Amino acid sequence: MRILVTNDDGILAEGLWTLVKELANIAQVIVVAPDREQSAIGTAVTLHQPLRIQKVKPVVPAVETYSVEGTPADCVILALGKLIRSKVDLVVSGINQGANLGDDVLISGTVSAALQGYRRGLPALAISVAAVDSPHLGNAARLAALLAKKTSAKALPTNILLNVNLPNLPLAEIKGIKITRLASGTHTDVAEEGNDGKRKYYWLVRQKVNKAAGENTDVWTIEQGNISITPLHTNLLNRPSPPIPDSLCYDLLQELQKDEYR
Ligand code: MN
Numbered sequence: 001m002r003i004l005v006t007n008d009d010g011i012l013a014e015g016l017w018t019l020v021k022e023l024a025n026i027a028q029v030i031v032v033a034p035d036r037e038q039s040a041i042g043t044a045v046t047l048h049q050p051l052r053i054q055k056v057k058p059v060v061p062a063v064e065t066y067s068v069e070g071t072p073a074d075c076v077i078l079a080l081g082k083l084i085r086s087k088v089d090l091v092v093s094g095i096n097q098g099a100n101l102g103d104d105v106l107i108s109g110t111v112s113a114a115l116q117g118y119r120r121g122l123p124a125l126a127i128s129v130a131a132v133d134s135p136h137l138g139n140a141a142r143l144a145a146l147l148a149k150k151t152s153a154k155a156l157p158t159n160i161l162l163n164v165n166l167p168n169l170p171l172a173e174i175k176g177i178k179i180t181r182l183a184s185g186t187h188t189d190v191a192e193e194g195n196d197g198k199r200k201y202y203w204l205v206r207q208k209v210n211k212a213a214g215e216n217t218d219v220w221t222i223e224q225g226n227i228s229i230t231p232l233h234t235n236l237l238n239r240p241s242p243p244i245p246d247s248l249c250y251d252l253l254q255e256l257q258k259d260e261y262r
Helices: 014-023 072-083 102-106 109-119 137-152 218-223 247-260
Strands: 002-006 028-034 053-055 064-068 090-097 124-129 161-166 177-179 187-195 200-208 227-232
Touching: 002 014, 002 072, 014 028, 014 090, 014 137, 028 072, 064 072, 072 090, 072 109, 090 109, 090 137, 102 187, 109 124, 109 161, 109 227, 124 137, 137 161, 161 218, 218 227
Parallel strands: 002 028, 002 090, 028 064, 090 124, 124 161, 177 227
Antiparallel strands: 053 064, 161 227, 187 200
């Protein structure tokens, strides 16, 4: 098995190397990661400047490792398109320090890197621990290795994008593992104003919305002390659009054509 590992916390992040150390026991691992922290960069792809890649000394011995002056999505695109000539079986992104739950998946660099693997037909995992400080990384790394083994044993569908989040608890205190759905409306982003003595500045901060997370959502599941595994897909619609009369398109075309000859 060959696994591409990346992240959004940057190539020096402890979470990345804890993950690599565990995965290297069961697979050939190649690391292609951003040269600096890229958290909350979302799906950004660098189209307007060149991308530089550097082969660097790995933290875990004998793991082929590249540092990329780009986004997490760039890393996966370069890795799968240029750097790795052999077949890759799985893309794993993480271990992120901090949860990626609910609406956060839309801005998460961790999830977006996995998304690039998924879009190229590979099974992909994004894995995060719900703590920025002192996260229990070992549980997440072992779980990633177990999921990797499941994909290689064909015990999971091949076209999967799994967003895995662990509560920051020692293993003995983790209640279980649940398959969940994304919570929605979990945060709002607000601008806080300050002044540095010369000019006004703003910090964008995330505020938790004061509403209980729905049952079986990822947020709820983590709050209960469980590990959450959310299968994601890229169709953002979860219900049919409101009905639009068939005649609308016809009418629009008619109007357009009328305009043209006015
Ligand atoms: Mn991050």
